[in-house]
Amino acid sequence: MQIELTSDALTLTGELNHHTVPDAAKEISRLFKEGTISKIDLGELTMIDSAGVAFLDEMHLKLSEYSKEQIFQKVPAKIQAMIDTYSTLELPLVEKPPKMGFFEQVGDSLLNSYNELVKALTLAAEIFYYSGVGLFSRKDQRRGSLLQQAAQLGSEALPIVALLSLIIGFILALQSGVQLKNFGANVFIADLLSITMVREMAPLITAIIVAGRSGSAIASEIATMEVTEEIDALKMMALNPIAYVVVPKFHAITIVMPLLVMFSIIVSILGGAFIAIGMLDIAPHTFFTRAIDIITIKDLIVTFSKSIWFAWVIVIIGSYYGFQVKGGAEGVGKATTAAVVSSIFAVILFDAVFSLLYL
Amino acid sequence: MKELKPVIEIRNMVAKYGTKTILSDINVDILPQEITVILGGSGSGKTTLLKNMLRLYEPAAGSVKFWGEDILTMDENAFNEVLKKTGMLFQSGALLNSISLYENISIPLEMHTQLSAKVRDRMIRVKLSLVGLSNAMYQFPSELSGGMKKRAALARAMAMDPPLLFCDEPSAGLDPITSASLDELILSLKEQFKMTIVIVTHELASIHRIADKIIFLDSGTMLFYGTLDEAKTAKIPQIDHFFEVGKF
Numbered sequence: 001m002q003i004e005l006t007s008d009a010l011t012l013t014g015e016l017n018h019h020t021v022p023d024a025a026k027e028i029s030r031l032f033k034e035g036t037i038s039k040i041d042l043g044e045l046t047m048i049d050s051a052g053v054a055f056l057d058e059m060h061l062k063l064s065e066y067s068k069e070q071i072f073q074k075v076p077a078k079i080q081a082m083i084d085t086y087s088t089l090e091l092p093l094v095e096k097p098p099k100m101g102f103f104e105q106v107g108d109s110l111l112n113s114y115n116e117l118v119k120a121l122t123l124a125a126e127i128f129y130y131s132g133v134g135l136f137s138r139k140d141q142r143r144g145s146l147l148q149q150a151a152q153l154g155s156e157a158l159p160i161v162a163l164l165s166l167i168i169g170f171i172l173a174l175q176s177g178v179q180l181k182n183f184g185a186n187v188f189i190a191d192l193l194s195i196t197m198v199r200e201m202a203p204l205i206t207a208i209i210v211a212g213r214s215g216s217a218i219a220s221e222i223a224t225m226e227v228t229e230e231i232d233a234l235k236m237m238a239l240n241p242i243a244y245v246v247v248p249k250f251h252a253i254t255i256v257m258p259l260l261v262m263f264s265i266i267v268s269i270l271g272g273a274f275i276a277i278g279m280l281d282i283a284p285h286t287f288f289t290r291a292i293d294i295i296t297i298k299d300l301i302v303t304f305s306k307s308i309w310f311a312w313v314i315v316i317i318g319s320y321y322g323f324q325v326k327g328g329a330e331g332v333g334k335a336t337t338a339a340v341v342s343s344i345f346a347v348i349l350f351d352a353v354f355s356l357l358y359l
Numbered sequence: 360m361k362e363l364k365p366v367i368e369i370r371n372m373v374a375k376y377g378t379k380t381i382l383s384d385i386n387v388d389i390l391p392q393e394i395t396v397i398l399g400g401s402g403s404g405k406t407t408l409l410k411n412m413l414r415l416y417e418p419a420a421g422s423v424k425f426w427g428e429d430i431l432t433m434d435e436n437a438f439n440e441v442l443k444k445t446g447m448l449f450q451s452g453a454l455l456n457s458i459s460l461y462e463n464i465s466i467p468l469e470m471h472t473q474l475s476a477k478v479r480d481r482m483i484r485v486k487l488s489l490v491g492l493s494n495a496m497y498q499f500p501s502e503l504s505g506g507m508k509k510r511a512a513l514a515r516a517m518a519m520d521p522p523l524l525f526c527d528e529p530s531a532g533l534d535p536i537t538s539a540s541l542d543e544l545i546l547s548l549k550e551q552f553k554m555t556i557v558i559v560t561h562e563l564a565s566i567h568r569i570a571d572k573i574i575f576l577d578s579g580t581m582l583f584y585g586t587l588d589e590a591k592t593a594k595i596p597q598i599d600h601f602f603e604v605g606k607f
């Protein structure tokens with residue numbers, strides 16, 4: 001591309017395309033400083049693309065501020081045809097959607113949060129209703145779905161629950177055992193471990209694992225069904241999507257969650273026993289007797305009812321984000337992430353409430 | 360008359376999925392400023408041929424030359440330079456969902472050119488205007504209908520003014536009016552911008568409107584390569600059946 005300035009006319013020779021425009025822009029900007037340019041001779045231009053036309057549009061805007069002459073001179077027919085097609089000078093300007101102000105944003109998010117809460121509570125009510133109905137009539141559920149869901153949500157989580165509970169029991173015994181030994185109170189390690197695991201850690205850890213594993217699975221399964229129109233297909237087959245998809249999960253998790261918590265308690269106490277017996281010189285009989293005796297029926301009732309609440313929260317939140325999905329594959333990912341984060345938050349919040357109520 | 364050099368030369372191409380042969384013995388010369396339509400029934404290997412031509416799948420044998428250079432043997436950088444001169448309209452549109460249409464079209468311009476923001480802005484706006492989506496430029500792909508997505512994807516494929524354009528089923532799933540307007544646009548790309556275009560389709564109306572040449576595939580074999588009129592007089596039963604059944 002060659003650019004020449006003679007008196008007030010700029011002559012462009014060669015090809016004006018996305019390769020040559022950046023250099024041409026620099027050269028012309030330098031020439032602007034040297035003298036006045038009021039027209040551009042395009043007679044020697046052999047080729048132009050949309051980048052070239054966009055650049056000429058920019059030049060036209062700049063020169064038309066002071067030049068009263070026809071700006072582009074001697075334009076070859078084929079170049080004129082390209083300018084006619086690619087020029088944006090006549091295009092209407094489309095405004096970017098305006099951004100909301102601070103108070104609008106706050107108001108909008110509050111209103112959205114309120115609407116979401118209403119939707120979530122409505123969904124929760126529907127889930128409870130259809131789960132209640134589903135106990136007596138299984139006509140909207142596929143045969144074997146309860147067992148399948150129980151295996152998926154429960155037994156497949158066993159290894160990770162076992163491993164984490166063992167490690168936590170191990171760490172708890174190790175850390176507290178060292179402190180108790182200083183006071184000659186080694187034997188209380190059994191009480192401490194048992195109370196901590198039964199009342200707090202086992203249900204909480206199990207719920208967090210289930211929220212991460214099963215909560216995400218529930219949200220992504222329902223969200224995928226929503227974006228691929230499977231939910232609509234169920235409705236068209238006169239099946240209730242909540243009764244068909246959510247209720248088996250709800251029933252299954254209600255059964256398996258207390259079992260997982262029970263399993264977590266046993267494994268974590270075994271992990272603690274390993275330290276207590278091996279390193280703190282406590283007799284096995286003494287350890288297990290103290291660990292069992294310290295637990296009351298009330299503790300177990302609170303723990304298991306707490307774990308059931310956690311399970312329900314996980315299913316409801318997972319289902320809510322699944323049904324609310326927008327967009328395609330990206331929406332499924334967002335729904336899954338939101339479900340896991342919200343479930344873990346809600347589980348910890350519920351745990352705090354339970355702790356206050358049943359101290 | 361001066362003989363035109365082919366833009367794309369395919370010689371003895373064989374395409375396989377694992378050990379299964381999908382296409383065999385494909386030989387094609389696609390000339391500049393021609394619209395070549397790859398057609399055939401479902402499962403005949405149309406999209407496989409397109410993707411093997413573009414190295415999205417690696418052909419099991421044969422050569423594919425773009426502008427005289429074998430793209431199968433060239434290194435990544437050289438191939439990227441070739442890709443900058445080609446546009447591709449995918450069957451689903453394949454727009455990036457997390458960004459607006461404007462940003463989708465801006466990507467190749469930002470990444471591959473040194474153009475100023477103002478020039479890029481004008482290029483993006485004109486491309487969206489050409490496909491009739493000026494008013495949707497700040498919308499996200501998830502907010503668009505199927506036809507709008509296809510048109511937006513075409514605008515993205517045209518972003519760099521490529522001399523070579525590939526389209527995979529551009530009219531599939533579109534209503535006849537949208538489909539016809541997309542065909543008009545493809546024809547004007549050929550006429551005005553001298554583009555060479557390769558299209559996969561089995562929409563008969565579309566084939567009649569735009570095809571200069573057709574490649575007819577049947578069960579992985581190229582039964583015919585030539586003009587539409589030649590195809591109709593070639594007396595090949597599969598082709599006759601294809602056009603006969605699709606008549607309306």
